Amino acid sequence: MSEITPPPTRRQPPTVRLRRLAAELRHLRQEAGLAQIEVTEKTDLNLATLYRIETAKTKPQLRTLNALLDLYGVTGNRRADLVLLQKEARQRGWLNSFDADLPDQYNALISLEAEAQQAINYESLFIPGLLQTEDYVRAMIRGVRPAATDKEIENRVTARMQRQTLLEGETxxxxxxILDQAALCRTVGSTAIMREQLAHLARQAQRPHITVQVIPFSAGAHPGMPGSFIVLKYNADDPDVIYIDSMAGDLFLEKETDIRRYNQMCEHLRAIALSPVDTTALLASLREDH
Structure with a gap:
């Protein structure tokens, strides 16, 4: 009797927590100035396993994680955060509360955004972060976070500008x-800042990999009014991630029902928004108003 070969098991897509852990470990290795082969020489890990850990294809065992953190010299709260990520790596959905001690370059959104192939960003009150000018960012942060120190503001400005490098390069x-017209009409900082912001938005909209659409006031009530969100899209094997910036912290949604609902919302918002050509005309008109 011949043996029956079981069907191959389907790889479980990485969760937000596992993706974040993988990105953190890559950054730590790079900060330490070590190549992957050097890490394998200093630990019991083989190269294939390290590659799978750093690309979120596998969850590191706790002893493996501790060995890597020892090698990279990670201690204190940062180490505790990474160990917690490892323990919760299989859980889906995540509310990541803001931690002032965590460097901005390790912000979960930045890590996940850097791995994405496409982002659909709907904003109801702000210019989308990847399309903001530096002056707009600075004025916006001062208004939204009145208790922030100058250093905290500048750290956030720097992080926002670094995020925008994702729009450069060969790929x-x-x-x-997609943004509500309200985001264009609110004067953030000054009329001069808004004039330059609207001009910058119009210039960016002409780039082949960037599409900008505005939902005009005349569209009336629409599904995006409850709040802003970003849909991050990856390759065919990895599901989308929904990001929502809330007062409680960074909220990430991974359930199929949530992904389906937000993608349907994106289609509806695209349909009721002005075309890219009409959006450019509106931007020019509003720039004259400022």
């Missing part, structure tokens, strides 16, 4: 930005 992030 830039494909960005589809």
């Amino acid at each position: 830039p992030l494909q960005l589809w930005a």
Whole structure:
């Protein structure tokens, strides 16, 4: 009797927590100035396992994680955060509360955005972060976080500007930005800042990998009014991730029902928004108003 070969098991897609852990470990290795082969020489890990850990294809065992953190000299709260990520790596959905001690370059959104192939960003009150000018960012942060120190503000400005490098290079992030007209009409900083912001938005909208659409006031009530969100899209094997910036912290949604609901919302918002050509005309008109 011949043996029956079981069907191959389907790889479980990485969760937000596992993706974040993988990105953190890559950054730590790079900060330490070590190549992957050097890490394998200093630990019991083989190269294939290290590659799978750093690409979120496998969850590191706790002893493996501790060995890597020892090698990279990670201690204190940062180490505790990474160990917690390892323990919860299989859980889906995540509310990541803001931690002032965590460097901005390790912000979960930045890590996940850097791995994405496409982002659909809907904004109801702000210019999309990847399309903001530096002056707009600075004025916006001062207004939203009145208790922030100058250093905290500048750290956030720097992080926002670094995020925008995803739109450069040979394989830039494909960005589809949809925004309510209210975001264009609110004067952030000054009329001069808004004039330059609107001009910058119009210039960016002409780039082949960036699409900008505005939902005009005349569209009336629409599904995006409850709040802003970003849909991050990866390759065919990895599901989308929904990001929502809330007052409680960074909220990430991974359930199929949530992904389906937000993608349907994106289609509806695209349909009621002005075309890219009409959006450019509206931007020019509003720039004259400022």
